Amino acid sequence: MHVPDGFLDAPTSVATGVVAAAGVGLALRKARAELDDRTAPMAGLVATFVFATQMLNFPVGLGTSGHLLGGALAAVLVGPWTGILSVSVVLLVQALLLADGGITALGTNITLMSLVGLVVGWLVFRGLQRVLPKRVGLVPVLAAAGAFVSVPAAALAFTGLYAVGGTAPIPLDTLAAAMLGWHTLIGVGEAVITGLVVGSVVAVRPDLVYGARPALAVRTLEIRSDAGASA
């Protein structure tokens, strides 16, 4: 869902640029608390993995494709604030190096994918984790649920921005319906990929998954002497 230059007018692009800068600025402060010797290299790996996976467009029917946005995935793996930094770096490199997503639209793309998508995905994940049993095996499922919701949420946010500063006179209900419809389908792909990736990491090294920490904390309280690495 990389927005090109020209879709949104200048004031809206400036406004999303300010929002993006504020969000990334806040993340730069808050990420400090999430980062330790284990999560720091993970942040690099996650950013690289999200970049690579975003290249893999999967078909979602009738001449359309989608790709991973990666917000929920990054947040669950390295924490929401570090995740914002990782996904923002991906979007920055894509815009500057690969001409994927506009330059004046960079703030918009960071706002949509790195802030809205990621934060919504994380909140869904965390919310479910609060009410459900703290089991490590559930972490990939909850991550998938967050991922599923994150894509239509970002699509809806785009529609909102277009309502404010779209450059073409488009019936907004049509736009909203089309955006939501397609991105709900893409959300299914997002959920599958996120669930598989988080599941793989949880299976091998659950301690490297930021979102699994509450569940791991519970597990270590159970009677278990074997280091708890066999999920």
Added chain:
Amino acid sequence: MSRPVRTRTFLVVGLAVAMFLAGVVSYYASSHPDGLEHVAEQVGFADTAEKSATADGPLADYRVKGVEDDRAAGGLAGVIGAAAVLALSLGLVHLVRRRGSRTGEPSAGPTPDPATVPDDGRATDPEGSRHADAERGPLDGRH
């Protein structure tokens, strides 16, 4: 699996997988328009899209300029882009942690980003520079 996989092993394998996806598997990705592009065409505002200022860059549209072979041009762009993302994100995280432990004092080059990336295109760094100020200013402010 009696013993956990070592962190270094995990990171190396993860990175290898990412590079394989960007460099090889990406060739087989769907080339259909993505959700937003499709909606823009369907609803009728696709023609308002403007060419990006970086559209003539050496890696624009995930193709290395001057490389004829589709598979090589795309795969190489993917690997270079992924390496740039890795270097930038590690550099950024390093800075965030360093600033946390002691204030100020940027010292040595934090991000080896230019090493992996051919010349211009990524020179301006609006988000990073705005927050990490001194140590990562816009290198040449090209637009």
